[in-house]
Amino acid sequence: MISQKAKYALRALAALARSNDKSPMLIAEIADQQKIPKKFLEQILLDLKHRGLVMSKRGKDGGYLLLRPAEEITFGEVLRMIDGPIAPLPCLSQTAYRKCDDCLNETECEIRHVFARVADATREVLFSATIADTLNEKNRFTVMLAG
Template sequence: MISQKAKYALRALTALAQADPEEPMLISEIAVQQSIPKKFLEQILLDLKRSGIVVSRRGKQGGYLLLRPADAITFGEVLRLVDGPIAPLPCLSQTAYRKCDDCDGEHLCEIRHVFARVADATRDVLFSTTIADAVEGAGVEVAAVDADGAKAEAEQVRELLSA
């Protein structure tokens, strides 16, 4: 599950992607438009700025802009920045690997094998879906296709476990 902070970050980025790329958006505009608490949004935008995703301008015409094109910012990048590793188990993390405390051997762990497929599919979707895709509604199509594939795979796993 992603955090509320990650959802707010994604919503703020979609708001910036929909705005005029030459006109900075005020934090207060984004906060009202996206129903995000202003103080929380300030922290989020500061993190995004430090990571080179947005830039701020000061002064009368100040505010925030995307630093990179919306089609170059992936959901995976944002989620990893805000929430940390994208993995259902610590032994599957690509950025913060840690052996599971109760594991006798990763190659023998049936649970790990199932969740490795889940992690791979999740990362595939998140790192191939951009802020631009979300703005254009393309993410909805990807999610529907992946959900159908996930349902079929879940059924296969159930059959294997019940055999």
């Protein structure tokens, strides 16, 4: 399962992608539109800013903007940033590999073989689905079916 923080991050990024690229969105606007607690959203956007996905603009016309095009931000990238490794088993993680404590032999582990297929399929979907895919109804439905 993904965390609530990751869900909110994805929703906030989609809201920013839907807004006019030239017009920053205020935290209050995003929070209200997406039903995200404002204080929690502030933390999430700050985290996304430090990781290079969004930028903030100060002043009268200030707010948040995507730093990269929505077509270049994948669900997998965001989930990995917020929740950490995507693999169902530590021995399948691409970013935080760790041998399972109770494993006798990885190459012969029946459980690992099945979950390796799950991990590969999950990564394929998550790293091909972008924030831009959520913006129109047809792609939104395709992303939902794939997920």
